[in-house]
Amino acid sequence: MEAKKNILTFAGLKALEDELFDLKVVKRKEVAQKIKEAREQGDLSENAEYDAAKDEQRDIEARIEEIEKILKNVEVVDEDEVDLDTISIGCRVRLYDVDMDEEVEYRIVGSTEADSLNFKISNESPVGSALLGRKVGETIEVETQSGLLMFRILEIQRANI
Secondary structure, eight states, X not given: OOOOOEEEEHHHHHHHHHHHHHIIIIIHHHHHHHHXXXXXXXOSTTOHHHHHHHHHHHHHHHHHHHHHHHHHTEEEEOGGXXXXXXXXXXXEEEEEXXXXXXXXXXXXXXXXXXXXXXXXXXXXXXXXXXXXXXXXXXXXXXXXXXXXXXXEEEEEEETXX
C-alpha cells in the first residue's frame, strides 16, 4: 500500500524544515549538555534532572522522526498556481456563516498543516472537504460534531495574500 501523501503549502513546508533544523542543530546540543551536567551530579538512580533531560531527548528524537517521515512523502501545493474558480488546497476562502450571521475566513491546507486556532482547516475536515471544488455563490451544508452548519461562499483568493 502506498503511503499517504502529506500535502503542504510552501509556508508549511518551510515551517517544518525550520523546526527540523532547530531540533537537530540547537535542541539536540542543548539536551546533550543537560544530560552531561546531570551525569556529573553523581547517582543517576534518583536524579530528576537526568530523567527530565532523557525524557526531553526522547521527545526531540520522536519529533525529528515524525517530521522526517512527513517530509519523505510530501506534496507541495504552489499557492501561486491555485485555480481561483473553485476552492482547493492552498486557497483562502471567505464565507458567510448563515447560523451565526457573520463572515468567516479560512485557509484550506493539508491535514499536517491544519491549525483551527489560526483558521487553517484541513482538506480532510468536514468543512474543508465540503468546500473543495465549490464556487463563489454556492451554499453548502456540513454535518459536524457540533451540528449542521450552513455557509455561503463569498470569495476565493490566494492564501498568500
